Amino acid sequence: MKSRYVVVSAALVALLSACGVIRGDDEGSKGAQAAGVTSEPCPAAVDKNKGCIYLGTVSDLTAGPFAALAVPITDAQKAFWARVNKAGGIGGTYEVDVTKFVRDNKYNPEVHRQVYNEMKDQVLGLAQTLGSPTTAAILGDLKANSVVAAPASWTSAWEFEDVILETGANYCVEAMNSVDYAMETYKPKSVMAVHLAGDYGADAAAGAKIAAERNGLTFTSVETPSGATEQGRAITEITKNKPDLVILTTGPADAATIVGQAAAAGFKGRFIGTGPTWNPALLKSPAAPALKALYEQSAPGKPWDSDTPGHQAMREALPGVTPNDGYTSGWAWAYPMKAALEKMVASGDVSRKGLLAAVKSLQTVDYEGMLPPEAGNFAGDPNAATFRQTLVNKLDDKAPTGVTTVKDFFVGPTAQGHTFDGPCYAKL
Amino acid sequence: MKALLETVIRGLGNGSVYALLALGFVIIYKATRVISFAQPALMLAGAVAVSYLAEVTGFYAAVLLAGLLIAGVALAVERVAIRPMVGRPVFVVAIITLGVDIVVRVVVNAFIGRDVRQVGDPWGFDQVALGPLVVQQRWLAMLAVTAVLVALLFAFFRYTRYGLAMRAAAFDQETALAQGVSVGMVFALSWGLAGFLAAVAGTFVGTGQGIEQGTWVIALKALPAIIVGGLDSLGGAVAGGLVVGVVESLFQSYQGEYAPWLGQNFAVVTPYVVMLVVLLVRPYGLFGTREVERV
Numbered sequence: 026m027k028s029r030y031v032v033v034s035a036a037l038v039a040l041l042s043a044c045g046v047i048r049g050d051d052e053g054s055k056g057a058q059a060a061g062v063t064s065e066p067c068p069a070a071v072d073k074n075k076g077c078i079y080l081g082t083v084s085d086l087t088a089g090p091f092a093a094l095a096v097p098i099t100d101a102q103k104a105f106w107a108r109v110n111k112a113g114g115i116g117g118t119y120e121v122d123v124t125k126f127v128r129d130n131k132y133n134p135e136v137h138r139q140v141y142n143e144m145k146d147q148v149l150g151l152a153q154t155l156g157s158p159t160t161a162a163i164l165g166d167l168k169a170n171s172v173v174a175a176p177a178s179w180t181s182a183w184e185f186e187d188v189i190l191e192t193g194a195n196y197c198v199e200a201m202n203s204v205d206y207a208m209e210t211y212k213p214k215s216v217m218a219v220h221l222a223g224d225y226g227a228d229a230a231a232g233a234k235i236a237a238e239r240n241g242l243t244f245t246s247v248e249t250p251s252g253a254t255e256q257g258r259a260i261t262e263i264t265k266n267k268p269d270l271v272i273l274t275t276g277p278a279d280a281a282t283i284v285g286q287a288a289a290a291g292f293k294g295r296f297i298g299t300g301p302t303w304n305p306a307l308l309k310s311p312a313a314p315a316l317k318a319l320y321e322q323s324a325p326g327k328p329w330d331s332d333t334p335g336h337q338a339m340r341e342a343l344p345g346v347t348p349n350d351g352y353t354s355g356w357a358w359a360y361p362m363k364a365a366l367e368k369m370v371a372s373g374d375v376s377r378k379g380l381l382a383a384v385k386s387l388q389t390v391d392y393e394g395m396l397p398p399e400a401g402n403f404a405g406d407p408n409a410a411t412f413r414q415t416l417v418n419k420l421d422d423k424a425p426t427g428v429t430t431v432k433d434f435f436v437g438p439t440a441q442g443h444t445f446d447g448p449c450y451a452k453l
Numbered sequence: 454m455k456a457l458l459e460t461v462i463r464g465l466g467n468g469s470v471y472a473l474l475a476l477g478f479v480i481i482y483k484a485t486r487v488i489s490f491a492q493p494a495l496m497l498a499g500a501v502a503v504s505y506l507a508e509v510t511g512f513y514a515a516v517l518l519a520g521l522l523i524a525g526v527a528l529a530v531e532r533v534a535i536r537p538m539v540g541r542p543v544f545v546v547a548i549i550t551l552g553v554d555i556v557v558r559v560v561v562n563a564f565i566g567r568d569v570r571q572v573g574d575p576w577g578f579d580q581v582a583l584g585p586l587v588v589q590q591r592w593l594a595m596l597a598v599t600a601v602l603v604a605l606l607f608a609f610f611r612y613t614r615y616g617l618a619m620r621a622a623a624f625d626q627e628t629a630l631a632q633g634v635s636v637g638m639v640f641a642l643s644w645g646l647a648g649f650l651a652a653v654a655g656t657f658v659g660t661g662q663g664i665e666q667g668t669w670v671i672a673l674k675a676l677p678a679i680i681v682g683g684l685d686s687l688g689g690a691v692a693g694g695l696v697v698g699v700v701e702s703l704f705q706s707y708q709g710e711y712a713p714w715l716g717q718n719f720a721v722v723t724p725y726v727v728m729l730v731v732l733l734v735r736p737y738g739l740f741g742t743r744e745v746e747r748v
Contacts, residue, residue: 282661
């Protein structure tokens with residue numbers, strides 16, 4: 026009889042514990058330990074007297090199309106937070122760990138959701154969630170549990186999500202500015218958007234369409250599959266229609282094939298590719314002469330060798346690496362999370378809800394010159410807070426990442442006047 | 454008309470790569486009755502080997518050396534992973550080749566890294582005039598190399614002792630064994646040949662555009678090619694590859710204009726549509742052996 030009571034009591038304790046009643050998952054209650062925050066030091070703590078905030082990373086680390094960017098992004102963020110910890114951590118009471126919960130999403134939404142579910146109870150937020158469709162797969166959970174996440178993508182959809190801590194202008198704005206830049210520089214009469222499907226390619230294509238309409242240009246859109254050997258149709262459409270300007274939103278190998286073959290077939294129009302379309306290895310490809318002659322890169326931030334305190338700190342924190350603007354993006358993406366964590370700790374509410382509240386009150390972020398402070402506005406409504414400045418790079422053999430800035434941060438008239446009332450890709 | 458012919462030549466160029474890959478599948482199938490799903494990995498491995506070797510030996514020697522190297526890898530795979538499975542159901546062996554594909558690709562990916570690697574080919578996107586037609590040199594190189602390799606292969610099967618042994622084993626393994634043919638040698642030779650062909654095909658996939666970790670996917674287009682041509686026909690593999698390449702190229706160029714209702718990028722699925730159509734009309738492929746069913 027006694028043993029029955031023991032079993033029932035144990036089951037009750039286990040049940041209550043599983044439900045979070047005993048464990049203290051109620052983040053609202055004072056003194057409770059928030060998910061992903063411990064009073065014990067981080068595994069690689071600089072100061073053993075500080076507590077630890079764990080941030081997760083779900084990125085494309087091996088087999089996906091953006092692994093060439095994702096690995097440097099992740100390494101840069103590890104270096105960024107190591108620097109933060111070395112400089113005293115967050116509010117003098119916590120250090121940040123971004124090394125314990127790093128998982129590979131293989132750029133697959135289902136895998137992304139699975140690895141996020143495995144870590145979600147053990148992290149306060151996500152230092153990185155790479156990709157738009159992958160992040161969309163966990164967005165519902167992020168919102169339901171107030172989990173703040175820094176994306177490694179620039180879709181305009183993030184302007185409308187409180188839990189997403191985006192940095193830099195979205196693809197839609199980038200393409201608008203590219204068309205406006207081309208209007209100023211090359212006076213095109215027709216624009217073609219050659220893009221991958223989904224909210225990477227389609228977001229940029231929608232921006233190009235909006236800018237083309239505003240500038241009175243003929244616009245056509247060609248959706249192309251991923252893969253260098255699959256670009257036959259895109260090349261045919263370009264060489265047949267001969268647009269003056271092509272806005273490219275593809276992977277790097279796709280871009281090299283399209284530009285190289287179109288140029289070989291006599292195409293002489295201009296190409297401007299969004300940030301992820303470029304990879305410095307393309308300067309060694311047979312397409313290099315065509316790329317140098319016809320291609321420019323639009324970008325949401327300055328390249329690796331730029332002269333700002335943020336870039337300087339990044340280069341010092343990553344000695345000996347092969348320069349890659351994946352590092353630059355990863356480093357820049359971490360500043361808003363740092364600002365939000367500092368504000369959260371200062372408010373005394375160290376919890377997911379406290380972090381979300383801190384994010385919603387951020388009006389500027391100190392990017393140490395990598396981006397203007399107003400890029401860190403998360404307080405206003407989406408239309409007011411959307412950052413609209415991008416820049417344009419030209420190819421340069423001598424530059425560490427193969428590009429140098431030809432037009433610094435600017436807002437074109439299209440992006441300046443555009444009202445953001447929903448994700449751009451929905452309007453393509 | 455000029456544009457149409459140029460499109461067909463582009464399709465024949467790509468199709469000859471599919472043909473080389475399809476030949477590898479068919480050679481292994483004829484010898485062992487197994488479809489080797491390791492071909493994509495061997496193709497990628499060959500292209501990667503060329504990308505490294507070409508920096509040292511130049512492109513042409515690199516292709517030959519890489520072909521021999523990958524033939525060696527294929528022989529080793531056959532000896533270690535496939536030969537012990539003789540006598541087991543072909544389904545089991547096919548699954549093992551899937552595992553081999555993954556293992557080889559993981560190793561090869563480490564050599565590719567995360568950038569696009571160049572195979573160091575001399576053609577790039579250079580073009581040449583064929584009368585009124587302007588075509589890329591690499592399409593012509595693909596066609597010419599495929600033609601030479603196919604001719605050599607057919608001569609090998611027709612006129613050499615080993616070729617005869619392979620034909621005998623493909624016809625009836627037990628009878629061949631009884632006649633003193635080493636079936637083990639036939640298995641090994643089929644894998645070695647398929648490895649060599651895969652390496653050459655991978656090199657041509659990389660010409661102009663380079664190779665990356667995802668390039669292996671293109672090898673899957675050889676599957677519709679072998680079904681179209683007939684699973685056990687070498688000539689069918691060549692024809693199937695060329696048909697798939699030309700149809701794909703025509704759809705890439707003209708579907709948007711003449712059949713926009715099919716949606717964007719229908720060309721991606723055309724190899725499989727062709728396969729389905731052929732399966733409906735001739736289930737054993739255009740040149741495959743018609744199976745006799747005894748009731």
